[in-house]
Amino acid sequence: MTTGELALHQAHAVPPRGWLRWLTTTNHKDIGTMYLVFSLAMFFVGGLMILLVRAELFRPGLQLMEPELFNQLIGVHALVMIFMALMPAATGFANWMIPLMIGAPDMALPRLNNWSFWLLPPAATLLLMPFVLALFGVGTGAVGTGWTLYAPLSVQDGMGMDFAIFAIHLLGISSVMGSINIIVTILNLRAPGMTLMKLPLFAWGWLLTAFMLVAVIPVLAGAVTMLLTDRHFGTHFFNAGGGGDPILFQHLFWFFGHPEVYIVLFPVWGFTPHILSAFARKPVYGYRAQVYAFWVIGVLSVIVWGHHIMTSGLSTAGLLYFMYSTMAISLPLSVLFFCWIATLWRGAMTFEAPMLFALGMIVLFGVGGLTGLVLADAAADAQYHHSYFVVAHFHYTLFAGGIMGIMAGAYFWLPKMTGHLYSEKLAQWHFWLTAVAFNLTFLPQFFLGLAGMPRRIPDYALQFADFNWVSSVGAFFLGAAQLLFLVNVVKCIRGGPPAGDKPWEGAQGLEWTLPSPPPRHTFQTRPVGE
Amino acid sequence: MSVKFPLLLAALAAAAPHSARAEWAWNFPAPVTPLALDTLHVHNTFMAIALAIFVVVFAIMLYSIFTHRKSRGMEPATFTRPSTAAQVFWTTIPFLVFAFIDFILMGIPAYHSVVVMEDTRSDADMVVKVTGSQWKWQYEYPEEGIRFVSALATTPEQIADRAAKGEHYLLEVDHPLVLPVGKKVRILLTSTDVIHTWWVPQFGAKRDAIPGFIRETWARIERPGTYRGQCAELCGKGHGFMPVVVQAVAEPEYRLWVARQKGEQAAQAAGAERVWSRDELMKQGETVYGKVCAVCHQAQGQGIPGAFPALAGSKVVNGPALDRQGRLVKDGHLDRVMNGKPGTAMQAFKATLSDSEIAGVVTYERNSFGNKMGDAVQPAQVKALR
Ligand SMILES: [Cu+2]
Numbered sequence: 044m045t046t047g048e049l050a051l052h053q054a055h056a057v058p059p060r061g062w063l064r065w066l067t068t069t070n071h072k073d074i075g076t077m078y079l080v081f082s083l084a085m086f087f088v089g090g091l092m093i094l095l096v097r098a099e100l101f102r103p104g105l106q107l108m109e110p111e112l113f114n115q116l117i118g119v120h121a122l123v124m125i126f127m128a129l130m131p132a133a134t135g136f137a138n139w140m141i142p143l144m145i146g147a148p149d150m151a152l153p154r155l156n157n158w159s160f161w162l163l164p165p166a167a168t169l170l171l172m173p174f175v176l177a178l179f180g181v182g183t184g185a186v187g188t189g190w191t192l193y194a195p196l197s198v199q200d201g202m203g204m205d206f207a208i209f210a211i212h213l214l215g216i217s218s219v220m221g222s223i224n225i226i227v228t229i230l231n232l233r234a235p236g237m238t239l240m241k242l243p244l245f246a247w248g249w250l251l252t253a254f255m256l257v258a259v260i261p262v263l264a265g266a267v268t269m270l271l272t273d274r275h276f277g278t279h280f281f282n283a284g285g286g287g288d289p290i291l292f293q294h295l296f297w298f299f300g301h302p303e304v305y306i307v308l309f310p311v312w313g314f315t316p317h318i319l320s321a322f323a324r325k326p327v328y329g330y331r332a333q334v335y336a337f338w339v340i341g342v343l344s345v346i347v348w349g350h351h352i353m354t355s356g357l358s359t360a361g362l363l364y365f366m367y368s369t370m371a372i373s374l375p376l377s378v379l380f381f382c383w384i385a386t387l388w389r390g391a392m393t394f395e396a397p398m399l400f401a402l403g404m405i406v407l408f409g410v411g412g413l414t415g416l417v418l419a420d421a422a423a424d425a426q427y428h429h430s431y432f433v434v435a436h437f438h439y440t441l442f443a444g445g446i447m448g449i450m451a452g453a454y455f456w457l458p459k460m461t462g463h464l465y466s467e468k469l470a471q472w473h474f475w476l477t478a479v480a481f482n483l484t485f486l487p488q489f490f491l492g493l494a495g496m497p498r499r500i501p502d503y504a505l506q507f508a509d510f511n512w513v514s515s516v517g518a519f520f521l522g523a524a525q526l527l528f529l530v531n532v533v534k535c536i537r538g539g540p541p542a543g544d545k546p547w548e549g550a551q552g553l554e555w556t557l558p559s560p561p562p563r564h565t566f567q568t569r570p571v572g573e
Numbered sequence: 574m575s576v577k578f579p580l581l582l583a584a585l586a587a588a589a590p591h592s593a594r595a596e597w598a599w600n601f602p603a604p605v606t607p608l609a610l611d612t613l614h615v616h617n618t619f620m621a622i623a624l625a626i627f628v629v630v631f632a633i634m635l636y637s638i639f640t641h642r643k644s645r646g647m648e649p650a651t652f653t654r655p656s657t658a659a660q661v662f663w664t665t666i667p668f669l670v671f672a673f674i675d676f677i678l679m680g681i682p683a684y685h686s687v688v689v690m691e692d693t694r695s696d697a698d699m700v701v702k703v704t705g706s707q708w709k710w711q712y713e714y715p716e717e718g719i720r721f722v723s724a725l726a727t728t729p730e731q732i733a734d735r736a737a738k739g740e741h742y743l744l745e746v747d748h749p750l751v752l753p754v755g756k757k758v759r760i761l762l763t764s765t766d767v768i769h770t771w772w773v774p775q776f777g778a779k780r781d782a783i784p785g786f787i788r789e790t791w792a793r794i795e796r797p798g799t800y801r802g803q804c805a806e807l808c809g810k811g812h813g814f815m816p817v818v819v820q821a822v823a824e825p826e827y828r829l830w831v832a833r834q835k836g837e838q839a840a841q842a843a844g845a846e847r848v849w850s851r852d853e854l855m856k857q858g859e860t861v862y863g864k865v866c867a868v869c870h871q872a873q874g875q876g877i878p879g880a881f882p883a884l885a886g887s888k889v890v891n892g893p894a895l896d897r898q899g900r901l902v903k904d905g906h907l908d909r910v911m912n913g914k915p916g917t918a919m920q921a922f923k924a925t926l927s928d929s930e931i932a933g934v935v936t937y938e939r940n941s942f943g944n945k946m947g948d949a950v951q952p953a954q955v956k957a958l959r
Contacts, residue, residue, distance in 0.1 A: 103742060104734040110810040111880075183879045189807045195784060196767040196809060199918050201880055273916075283785020284915060289768060290783065323641070325649040329664075332654070354770060354805075355781045356788035359691040366683060370675035377667045384634050385664075389650040391643040402638070406631055413623040420679065422686030423616045425779045426601060426609075429770055429805035494598040495774035497805040500813030502732060504744045504801075506598065549649075 066161070069153030070563060071138045074160050076460070078135030079453075081163055082128050083532070086446075088171070089123035090522050092116045097518040100511050105502050113501035114187040115203065119170060121190035122207070125307065126214045127167055129441070132449045133310035134159075134221050137249050139460060140314075141225065143554035143561065144243045146234030146570040151227040159221040166213035173203040189499055191300070194281035194292040198273050205274070208267045215260045222253035234553070234570045240334070243552055244327065247334050248313020251341045252306050258345065259299040259306075266295035290355050297348035304440065305344045309337065311448030312379060315401050316386055317552065318455050322398035323390025324549035329382035336375035336382075343372050353424045362421040369419035376412055380405070395547075396470035400451035403478050404443055411439030414489070432492025438485045447477065450528065457532065458546040462560040463539030469531045476524035483517030602775050605800065605821075606792045609777030611686050619679055626674075690777075693791040698756035704925075705762070705769030705782040705804065707918060708811025708868070711925050712750045719834045722925050723748045724864065725814045732814075744801040749818040753827035757793045765913075765920045767809060773802035773817055781806060794821040809918065811868060845928040845952040851936070854949050858937025861930045866938075869918060874942030881918070885942035894935060894950055901958055907935055907950060911958065923959060928952040 059067060065077060096116050099107045108116075138156065142149055150156045170185065177184040186207035188197045197204055229242065229250050242250075269280040270292070279285020281292045316327045327333075349357055349365030357365070383405055392398070414436045418427055427433055450473075457465050487510035492498075496507045503511065545555040557565055600617075604610040641647050655661045702713040709724035726745040730736035739745065752758055762771055762782040772779040773792070780790040794800075804815035822830065849857075863872070869881040876883035884890050894907040901908045910931060913921035922931060929952040939946035 103738060105732055106734060110813065114807065114810065114812070180878070183877070187809075191807075193768060193807070195916075196807065198916055199767060199809070282916070283783075289785070323649065324643070326651060326653045328652070329654055332664075354779050356783070356786070359687060362687050362691070363684065366687065367676065367680065370680065373671045373675055374668060377671045380630065381664065381667045384630070384637065387634065387637045387641065389637075389647070389652075390641050391647040391649040392638065392641055393643045402634075405634070409627060409631065413627055416675070416679075417616070417619045417623055420615060420619060420683040420686070422683060422690050423612050423619065425690065426612050426616065426774065426777060428779060429772070490599050493600050495602060495772075495802065497772070497803050497813075499807045500803070502743060502813050505738060505740070505742050 067157070069149075069157050071142050071150045071153070071156065072460075072561070072563065074150075074156050075135045075138030075140075077160050078131045078138060078163075081160075081167075082132040082135060083529070085123050085127035085131070085167065086525070087529070089120050089128055090525065092120040092123070094518060094522050096120070097515040099501060100503070101515040102512060103503055103505055103508055108501070110501045111187055112184060114189065114499065115174070115185040117499055118187065118189040118192075119174075119185050122170060122186075122210075123167075125190070125303065125441070126211075127163065127170075129307045129445050129449065130214075130218065131163060132453075133249070133252070133307065134218075136245075136310065136314070136449075136452055136456065137221075137225055140456065140554060141228060141246050141249065142232070143557060143565060144246055144552055145229065145232060145237060146553050146566050147228060147232035148564065148566050150224050151232055152224045155220050155224050159217045159224065162213045162217040162220075166210045166217065169206050169213065170210035173201075173206050191296060192267065192270065192292075193296075194270060194273065194289050197270055197292075198281065205271065208271050211267050212264060215264045218256050219260050222256040225249055225253045226257075234566075240331070243313075244316050244330065244333060245310065245313035247337055248309040248311075251337050252309040255302045255306050255309075255341055255344065259302045262295055263299035266292060266299070269295075290352070293352045293355060294348065297351040298345065300351060301348045302341075302344040304437075305340055307441065307445050308448070309341075311404070311445060311452070312337075314452050314455070315383060315404065315448065317550075318397045318401045318451055319383055319386045321455070321547045321550040322395060322401075323387050323392050325386065325390035326551070327382075328385035328388075329378070332378050333382050336378040339375040340372060343368065343375070347372065350419055350421075350424070353421050354428045366419055366421045370416060373412070373416050380409070393548075395454070395467060396465075396474055397451045397455035397547075399471070399474040400447050400454065403474065404447040404451060407439055407443030407447065407478075407481065411436055411441075411444055414439065427492060429497055430492035431488040431496045431498055434498050435485045435488035435492060438488075442481060442485070447481075450474075450477075453528075453532070455547070457535050458542035459554060459557075459559045459561070461536050461539075462542055462558075463535050464542050464546060465531050465535040465539065469527055469534075473524060473527040473531065476520065476527070480517050480520035480524055484514050484521050485517075487511075487514045487517075604775060604777060605794055605796050605798065606776045606778070607795070608690060608792065609775055611689060612777040615682055615686050618682065622674060622678065690790075693759050693789045696757055697759040697791065699753075700759045700761060701750065701752070702761045702763070703750075703771050703782065704765060705771065705808070705815075706765040706920055706925060707767065707809050708804070708815040709925075710746075710750075710769075710771070710804075710815070710817060712748075714831070717831050717835065719831065719838065721748050721834070723750060723818070725816060727814070741801065743814065744803070744816045744818065746816055746818045749799070749820045751820045751822060751827060751830050752792070752794060753824045754794050754797050754821045755824070757791060760790050760792065762788045762790070765924055766918065768806050769808045769815070770805035771802075771817060772805040773800050773819055775800045776802075776819075779805060794819075797821050797823060841927055841929065845956045848951060848953070849929065849932070849949075851949050854933045854936040854951075855940065857929060857933030858935070859933075859941075861926065861934040862937055862941075865922070865926070866934065874938070874944075884938050885944065887944075890938050890944055891946060894939070894948070895954065899954055899957065906939065907931075907955070907958070910935055911955070928955040928959075931955045 173182055173185040176182050183201035185203040188200050229246050272278040273280050279287040281287050281289050320327045347369045349361060350369045418424055454470055491507055491510045496503055542559040544558055601613050604613050655664045700715055704711040709722055711722045713720040723746045726747050727743050731738050762780055764782040764784040766784060769782045771782055776792040778790045778792050780788050798821055800819045802817040804812060870876050870884050874884035889909055890906050893902045893905055896902055911923040913919045932950045932952040932955050936949045
């Protein structure tokens with residue numbers, strides 16, 4: 044080795060200090076940490092927005108804000124939670140854990156990895172900046188169309204819409220690059236002997252999420268670009284007056300939007316069996332069945348988008364097709380539920396926070412899944428659609444299925460990532476308060492929807508008053524409960540009892556053979572496969 | 574904690590809004606059309622099925638959680654998949670159960686409901702055309718030649734908590750849609766600007782109103798009464814303030830109403846023929862402006878910077894409205910109001926306002942908010958431009 048090469052090697056081994064380290068890092072653990080921290084910050088930003096909304100909805104009448112701001116808050120809340128809290132959290136876990144689980148030294152494309160992350164803060168800035176600009180009298184605030192951006196409302200909307208379009212482009216580029224990285228890593232860097240059918244389920248879930256992202260994000264990018272040209276360059280994609288069709292936008296949006304649900308949930312469903320198996324001290328049940336179920340759901344996810352637009356005037360045949368294909372998703376999903384419960388069956392369970400969150404996720408996501416089955420019925424959907432029933436339904440899938448799942452993963456892996464045990468007592472409080480407050484918030488919304496309250500209204504008729512204040516109270520408890528999580532994470536990063544290599548008695552997998560926290564570089568020599 | 578928590582809840586309950594109309598409704602409001610009745614049945618059945626699945630599945634899970642614990646000294650089993658024929662049989666059960674529920678138990682009734690819902694045409698007795706525009710509904714009876722706009726009747730003071738809220742707060746309009754009971758009404762929907770959704774929960778009918786396209790649904794109302802709903806698709810800042818009110822009356826009463834409407838519209842048409850005085854036009858214009866334009870352009874014509882232009886001092890308003898031959902000036906004041914500006918929130922008001930209303934509001938704008946054009950536009954001039 045020449046001295047030059049040696050210096051280079053050392054420069055690589057000793058990372059720069061301070062902020063430069065984070066800006067230039069190509070280390071999967073650093074990048075994973077940045078994703079997770081970003082996600083947590085955005086979770087609170089999005090949460091704060093919706094608490095303002097729930098405060099406005101506490102009682103009838105407009106007390107706190109004009110309808111314009113209300114419309115901006117609900118839409119940006121959704122975009123922040125989906126694209127900047129849930130998806131980056133899943134990507135953060137992927138960065139941290141997939142290389143450890145499959146015995147790879149790092150992600151396959153480390154520089155791309157750095158860039159995938161560093162596109163996120165500019166995207167968040169773009170999306171949120173119009174709020175700030177409006178304070179200085181520039182523009183009318185952020186995007187005001189709800190996260191679905193339906194044309195022609197989005198053609199009419201102020202400059203917040205243009206900011207949102209570019210934010211979505213950045214987020215999309217980041218997701219696609221992240222996905223390519225994950226696909227390449229999983230397909231090429233597995234430890235010798237780890238065939239695809241021995242891949243940990245978390246990696247399987249992510250592999251399919253990554254394929255879905257690569258398939259549908261470009262469609263969303265195309266749709267918002269068409270929106271941009273309709274807004275500024277005189278095209279008429281979504282304008283009937285010029286030969287276009289507003290419903291075309293909805294088809295394109297939901298072709299992305301439905302798979303997006305599984306994009307968010309597959310990583311969670313991937314690590315759920317790891318957690319169940321660890322705390323039931325019993326191997327995962329039905330590994331193959333779960334992999335096949337992922338595949339079937341992944342394929343179904345791109346052919347059922349019409350169930351989001353059943354009141355837009357689809358043909359009778361179209362309605363029936365989307366109804367039956369949507370119902371069919373319950374088949375592979377029932378396989379997953381069966382395998383989860385069978386993994387618990389005759390185990391020796393203990394109930395630490397990861398287990399509690401995983402079980403809570405399963406039960407509450409069950410409510411979301413079953414109401415989804417009911418929503419699939421095109422005739423009854425006419426009543427549910429655009430109402431609070433739908434709002435309740437998708438929070439049971441995305442908050443319970445998504446966020447609570449992510450919490451399970453966070454508690455499961457925090458000791459591995461930080462080397463410290465978190466406070467179990469605080470975590471137990473966090474779980475029970477979250478579970479109770481969550482139901483207090485969203486259960487009443489089912490009834491509001493049935494009684495006829497449309498979603499996205501800043502003010503409501505008097506008969507909706509009771510359930511709304513209950514829901515608002517629940518939301519504030521739910522928000523407050525998440526502060527416990529923040530405290531616990533910060534404490535756990537700072538210190539705490541040492542976690543040891545394997546803090547969970549029943550945990551299985553390569554990542555638990557490493558020290559906690561793992562050294563900066565792991566598996567530089569390939570581990571020997573089983 | 575144990576003491577404070579109930580106290581806190583009690584305090585919140587006391588702070589919560591109490592009203593005579595607030596009600597804890599658990600299900601759809603009472604259906605009044607065959608469609609709504611059918612939807613309610615389907616909904617009840619499906620919810621019962623979903624609830625049954627939930628209870629059975631989670632009872633099994635709960636049983637496991639309570640018995641298969643380490644603290645009870647359980648030795649964990651090691652099975653990882655079905656190994657005997659009997660186990661394979663049992664594991665296919667959930668799959669089969671769901672296939673049966675999806676495609677037979679739920680699938681067959683759902684099929685029939687969808688077919689009924691989509692059959693808007695056969696045996697239809699009459700047609701009503703509904704046009705959404707930001708943020709009111711226009712109703713049209715093509716066979717009778719009746720047309721009117723139906724807008725929120727709740728006042729801004731009530732919304733801002735400066736006046737007491739009425740019983741039908743936010744669900745009241747100036748002109749409800751009037752329909753006869755027992756007739757199958759085919760409802761055609763469209764929009765002049767963005768997508769709206771026409772929804773009356775008690776009819777089980779909800780359908781989008783899409784600019785440039787016609788969508789349809791239907792209702793056969795079985796009981797006289799007043800039925801209330803709302804726009805269900807986010808359509809801008811007035812989305813929450815765009816109610817639907819339908820008054821269902823017996824056939825003779827309906828005929829009477831039709832006759833009265835026709836009389837009123839004839840009087841209005843006659844109004845377009847005569848020459849109006851400036852004062853008449855200004856008065857008419859002020860009413861229309863307050864009801865229709867002020868939501869965007871604001872009460873004093875100052876607009877909202879960045880969103881809605883100011884009319885006070887506007888070049889368009891302070892430019893010519895008509896040329897010497899009485900033709901529209903392109904992008905002039907009257908042109909903008911009659912034909913709107915495509916791609917913006919400024920819609921073509923010739924679709925929703927009458928000749929005298931347009932003449933009035935244009936005259937009003939030209940001579941208010943500090944604008945001093947001093948001229949007037951006559952209803953007859955507007956009529957000639959349609
Ligand atoms: Cu509307």
